[in-house]
Amino acid sequence: xxxxxxxxxxxxxxxxxxxxxxxxxxxxxxxxxxxxxxxxxxxxxxxxxxxxxxxxxxxxxxxxxxxxxxxxxxxxxxxxxxxxxxxxxxxxxxxxxxxxxxxxxxxxxxxxxxxxxxxxxxxxxxxxxxxxxxxxxxxxxxxxxxxxxxxxxxxxxxxxxxxxxxxxxxxxxxxxxxxxxxxxxxxxxxxxxxxxxxxxxxxxxxxxxxxxxxxxxxxxxxxxxxxxxxxxxxxxxxxxxxxxxxxxxxxxxxxxxxxxxxxxx
Amino acid sequence: xxxxxxxxxxxxxxxxxxxxxxxxxxxxxxxxxxxxxxxxxxxxxxxxxxxxxxxxxxxxxxxxxxxxxxxxxxxxxxxxxxxxxxxxxxxxxxxxxxxxxxxxxxxxxxxxxxxxxxxxxxxxxxxxxxxxxxxxxxxxxxxxxxxxxxxxxxxxxxxxxxxxxxxxxxxxxxxxxxxxxxxxxxxxxxxxxxxxxxxxxxxxxxxxxxxxxxxxxxxxxxxxxxxxxxxxxxxxxxxxxxxxxxxxxxxxxxxxxxxxxxxxxxxxxxxxxxxxxxxxxxxxxxxxxxxxxxxxxxxxxxxxxxxxxxxxxxxxxxxxxxxxxxxxxxxxxxxxxxxxxxxxxxxxxxxxxxxxxxxxxxxx
Numbered sequence: 001x002x003x004x005x006x007x008x009x010x011x012x013x014x015x016x017x018x019x020x021x022x023x024x025x026x027x028x029x030x031x032x033x034x035x036x037x038x039x040x041x042x043x044x045x046x047x048x049x050x051x052x053x054x055x056x057x058x059x060x061x062x063x064x065x066x067x068x069x070x071x072x073x074x075x076x077x078x079x080x081x082x083x084x085x086x087x088x089x090x091x092x093x094x095x096x097x098x099x100x101x102x103x104x105x106x107x108x109x110x111x112x113x114x115x116x117x118x119x120x121x122x123x124x125x126x127x128x129x130x131x132x133x134x135x136x137x138x139x140x141x142x143x144x145x146x147x148x149x150x151x152x153x154x155x156x157x158x159x160x161x162x163x164x165x166x167x168x169x170x171x172x173x174x175x176x177x178x179x180x181x182x183x184x185x186x187x188x189x190x191x192x193x194x195x196x197x198x199x200x201x202x203x204x205x206x207x208x209x210x211x212x213x214x215x216x217x218x219x220x221x222x223x224x225x226x227x228x229x230x231x232x233x234x235x236x237x238x239x240x241x242x243x244x245x246x247x248x249x250x251x252x253x254x255x256x257x258x259x260x261x262x263x264x265x
Numbered sequence: 266x267x268x269x270x271x272x273x274x275x276x277x278x279x280x281x282x283x284x285x286x287x288x289x290x291x292x293x294x295x296x297x298x299x300x301x302x303x304x305x306x307x308x309x310x311x312x313x314x315x316x317x318x319x320x321x322x323x324x325x326x327x328x329x330x331x332x333x334x335x336x337x338x339x340x341x342x343x344x345x346x347x348x349x350x351x352x353x354x355x356x357x358x359x360x361x362x363x364x365x366x367x368x369x370x371x372x373x374x375x376x377x378x379x380x381x382x383x384x385x386x387x388x389x390x391x392x393x394x395x396x397x398x399x400x401x402x403x404x405x406x407x408x409x410x411x412x413x414x415x416x417x418x419x420x421x422x423x424x425x426x427x428x429x430x431x432x433x434x435x436x437x438x439x440x441x442x443x444x445x446x447x448x449x450x451x452x453x454x455x456x457x458x459x460x461x462x463x464x465x466x467x468x469x470x471x472x473x474x475x476x477x478x479x480x481x482x483x484x485x486x487x488x489x490x491x492x493x494x495x496x497x498x499x500x501x502x503x504x505x506x507x508x509x510x511x512x513x514x515x516x517x518x519x520x521x522x523x524x525x526x527x528x529x530x531x532x533x534x535x536x537x538x539x540x541x542x543x544x545x546x547x548x549x550x551x552x553x554x555x556x557x558x559x560x561x562x563x564x565x566x567x568x569x570x571x572x573x574x575x576x577x578x579x580x581x582x583x584x585x586x587x588x589x590x591x592x593x594x595x596x597x598x599x600x601x602x603x604x605x606x607x608x609x610x611x612x613x614x615x616x617x618x619x620x621x622x623x624x625x626x627x628x629x
Contacts, residue, residue, distance in 0.1 A: 165357040167344040169371030
């Protein structure tokens with residue numbers, strides 16, 4: 001009857017695991033308010049200085065704006081591609097279907113460093129100039145399998161006769177998509193957009209390899225680490241990014257719950 | 266009682282074949298359905314009945330052949346331009362819309378004035394007795410209520426033909442029987458042609474003006490429920506509809522307009538010429554359980570054979586007795602009305618068969 005009363009060791013273990021996982025983030029949070037730029041205990045005193053400096057760092061805001069642009073375009077494009085692929089794979093059986101799924105999912109298992117270098121070599125050989133556009137292309141490649149996975153599971157639980165019922169009631173295919181398919185898979189689309197946005201926003205390797213002169217935020221943060229005096233500013237920035245991510249995820253979850261259960265009979 | 270207006274063909278299914286790769290789902294189906302008819306497609310699962318319904322709805326394009334509805338060729342017309350509406354097996358009620366929105370769904374494309382469309386929705390809801398639940402969500406409805414939503418949603422379009430794909434299969438027995446009565450009344454009051462797919466023969470017999478029995482993609486017989494039951498066109502139809510006892514038989518010749526066969530277990534019997542099915546030489550005698558009788562007194566003047574009782578099943582309104590018959594390869598089923606006294610187990614029993622109720626099949 002251990003299960004019912006609870007094993008005290010299990011609880012200890014769980015708490016330890018959570019602490020271990022999240023302690024670095026707590027440290028980051030803590031030292032972003034510390035008065036000196038040395039990361040050592042004891043703390044010297046509380047300050048918002050780093051946040052003030054961060055808010056005046058023009059390079060940071062340029063990088064943030066770059067990242068937001070890349071993430072916005074990449075998440076929308078990857079979600080559209082993922083949706084088309086998921087619709088095809090869940091609705092139709094055709095020769096080469098398994099191989100197509102494998103190809104779509106491949107970027108998940110190919111080491112990113114290999115993808116990054118080969119894309120870099122390819123784009124340069126093909127005469128592309130490195131820019132935020134090339135970063136965006138790389139991110140679309142990375143995000144599409146995630147979007148495909150999220151939307152496939154949403155579409156797999158979708159009764160195809162719902163779409164047939166709409167066609168039967170006089171709506172053509174585009175109208176059926178808008179009136180039936182879209183509302184029912186909307187939670188999946190939002191989940192895919194958010195997931196892809198966060199993946200792209202946080203991605204380093206591709207952005208490092210494929211960016212020209214414009215840096216994305218992770219690459220900018222990495223470059224700042226070369227200057228020890230800049231460290232607390234990076235910590236402050238990291239704290240902001242984490243808080244924004246939490247807000248985004250909570251929002252997504254609330255939205256998902258309001259959307260109600262998926263199509264179930 | 267069967268008062269459908271069966272004029273010239275309202276739906277004409279003309280040599281329709283549907284293949285999925287190497288599989289022939291519907292094989293050269295050709296028949297017509299009259300205006301206002303309640304027509305059932307009956308057969309075991311995989312016989313092609315649902316495929317044929319989906320060809321009528323426009324979800325499948327026939328590989329060959331043509332469909333005509335009210336004089337219009339339909340084979341290449343998409344489902345959203347056909348004068349048909351469908352009630353799906355899963356009901357396919359839109360889960361993100363209320364009952365009212367579900368019912369009104371198909372009216373958008375008709376671009377009616379608002380007041381008129383609202384009136385149509387109210388009428389459709391009243392027709393299926395859902396007026397009180399108009400603002401419910403589908404997940405707050407029972408199976409039977411969802412089915413009514415699906416019906417109202419289809420009927421509001423005022424289709425020329427309503428297609429129903431096993432609409433009662435998911436309901437429990439009691440509700441299914443109630444819905445059968447309602448469906449039949451509904452069909453009469455709206456006067457729309459119903460094409461109804463089912464694997465449940467009782468349902469098909471109870472509801473339909475005419476039934477098409479399908480096996481392996483082919484239409485085996487079309488007729489009124491009574492014809493299908495009393496005069497099955499082939500051995501397969503006879504075996505599929507209701508219960509049927511088959512006895513191997515050897516043809517012996519004609520006598521006074523009757524066909525004489527030597528029937529395993531029953532001996533020599535003379536069956537009326539009209540009870541013969543198929544072209545070949547008769548090879549099997551078939552008799553329904555309710556056309557057989559058990560008695561514990563050796564009857565006089567009637568052909569009777571001794572049998573022994575194997576088991577009895579009491580079904581409420583009737584009983585089924587399984588008896589062993591010398592010479593017959595399988596036990597014979599005899600149906601008795603519940604008013605009759607059950608046969609005594611320890612006394613000798615005789616089986617009385619009325620040859621005029623027997624059918625002769627050539628081995629098909």
